[in-house]
Amino acid sequence: MSTERAFAAAGAALLAAAASAAQEIPPLPPPGIDLPHVVLVSVGGEIATGCETPLELAGCESARETFAPETWTRDLPDLGLVARVATEDLRAFSRADGSAAPEHWHGLAERLRQLAGDSAVDGVVVTHGADGLADTAFFLNLVLPTRTPVVLVAAQRPWSAVSGDGPLNLYDAVRVAADPAAAGKGVVVVANQEVHAARDARRTSAYRMDGFGSVDLGLIGVADPDIVRFFTEPTRRHTHRSEFELAALPEALPAVEIVAAVPDAPGRLIDASVAAGAKGLVVDGAGGLSGGQLEAVRRAHDQGIVVVATSATRGGRVPETSALSESGIIPGDNLTPGKARTLLRLALTKTSDPVEIRRIFGEY
Amino acid sequence: MSRIQAAAVAALLLPAATEAQELPVVKLFTTGGTIQSLGKDRLKLAEYREGRIDGATIVEAVPEASRLARIEVEAISAVSSTRMGAEQGLPLARQLMTELERPEVAGAVVTHGTTTLEETAYFLHLTVRTTKPVVVIGSMRPWTAVSRDGPLNFLGAVRTVLTPEAAGKGVLVLLNDTIHSARFVTKRHTYHIETFVSPDVGPLGFADADRVVLYRSPVTRHTADTEFDLDGIEELPQVDVVYGYQEASRAPIDALVKEGAKGIILADGSPAYRNAVLEAQAAGVVVVQGSRKGSGRVVLSDRTAARSEITADNLHPQKARILLRLALTRTTDARELQRIFNEY
Incomplete structure (x- = not known):
């Protein structure tokens, strides 16, 4: 009985601590707190799109608005719990659907190479339209000469949607980018609480929540509610082990x-x-x-x-x-x-x- | 087969002008199981109690394997996999380590019944200190069956052992051309050919007709990087699994504590377990929260932490049992045990 009471007391104390922590969460961490530094780059996509009504789930029927990346840090202060997040707006590189335009792949890769190569940066997150994400991710996987985590993230539903997947995907992407275990595993795709290797990630549904998968193979890790956990790593050559040099690529492939x-x-x-x-x-x-x-x-x-x-x-x-x-x-x-x-x-x-x-x- | 195809296959199987004695050695350890079992006739696919073949018969049936390696056969047991356990696993692990130290031995293949194959494979994954490939195989159809899968699984395993990329990836499981990590693989069907899967994570690679390919490497700890040491260990602590379901009573937990179990894996739970678990813990029994769902991790929560329960990550209960038995040879400290479940 005493054990049980002790357990109950411990549980109550934990719950109280959790509740007070939740109330005291600052919108952004106070300066000096030693959190990883993650740069959040927006190429746009559903995750950066607002429709007029929350039931526009598969894209905007009404007027659409793509918003600046600062909107995320404002709407999702929880990001500040896991990283110091700086934003960069590269929506100019995207097509209408929010995927990076192939003619801008080189420019995007060059900017990501600079960011990932900056010793002050621990990880980079790139938001992207879901349609072209797997192809952009594979290109970056072949040309970015870095061990720094580069995470591509998308949403199947607009940011404005009811039960939208964007906020959790974005939060998970920042957690994965901030995780030292993600280093050296190549470009990864985070969606639906799963981490996929860029080489094998595919769009597996046009609009449902399980939008990405690695057919025949599987995920390499998970962004679970408690921790980011990697199970495997890809063995094919990528990023820091690639022979393709960004600087040596011609203007047009x-x-x-x-x-x-x-x-x-x-x-x-x-x-x-x-x-x-x-x-x-x-x-x-x-x-x-x-x-x-x-x-x-x-x-x-x-x-x-x-x-x-x-x-x-x-x-x-x-x-x-x-x-x-x-x-x-x-x-x-x-x-x-x-x-x-x-x-x-x-x-x-x-x-x-x-x-x-x-x-x-x-x-x- | 066209002449060009035949030439291609010959080139694949016959390393240029190699003398038999120069070939690497592949050890074949046999334990029994469907792959060695005989049925009354070739259409008896799921019924085979007419005796067993030995390892030499498998080797003779697939002469192509002997053109790639010298196969040395050693029988560990000849039983169905439900009879396998630490009694066979401990000597098997020790013999594997001894044989794999011989420089001429490239790696090993182990035959096993399929029902508990993943348990022995994971046990070896956690205990055999080597970087050489160990491939556990079985078959879904008996040796006598039409369209039997045993011979190709054996050849695929030998080819995998001889693939340089397979080194250092821990114990592998190969059936149906598909190479899985012992850490993630499980049996998902009672008798189909496509039965072994690694939920969520997927296979590591494939033994395809033209080449063996590996796309993934496990990042959990195993084999050469293990902390578990079988030196001086003659038996393993008793750990059992308790299955959770609606209205499950606490009787199994109480009975196991009384019997002297050192650990219990909960496969999901029941309200009746709560007090039984507290009492078991008070009696020094370690309780690990697992899941019967078949995929996904048991998430670490404030609640499980407050209960000093250890969580089983995404290990299936039968594999969490193997890990806990080994972990209990080193510690009973909850924090250390959780570290072990997070790392292996």
């Missing part, structure tokens, strides 16, 4: 087009891509290429165009079969066509040797 491989497809889309200047092609299919496509690939190969195959099954690698080897097509591992395209564009800045490109697809 080599053109690579994606073509769907379907049984009766004509070869002319491949021919047209090559005629339009493509230096590489990604063929995405669940079976093989059509006869017409195989002929077009042969013509492309004659012109030195590199062709990579991805699997439209969206699970599993493209295995290196003898048929594939004979056709000279390079297997795209288990990458999505969009990510295979990004990797091929970067690879083509260094080489067009199929042996080298095969190595790159096996290592990244």
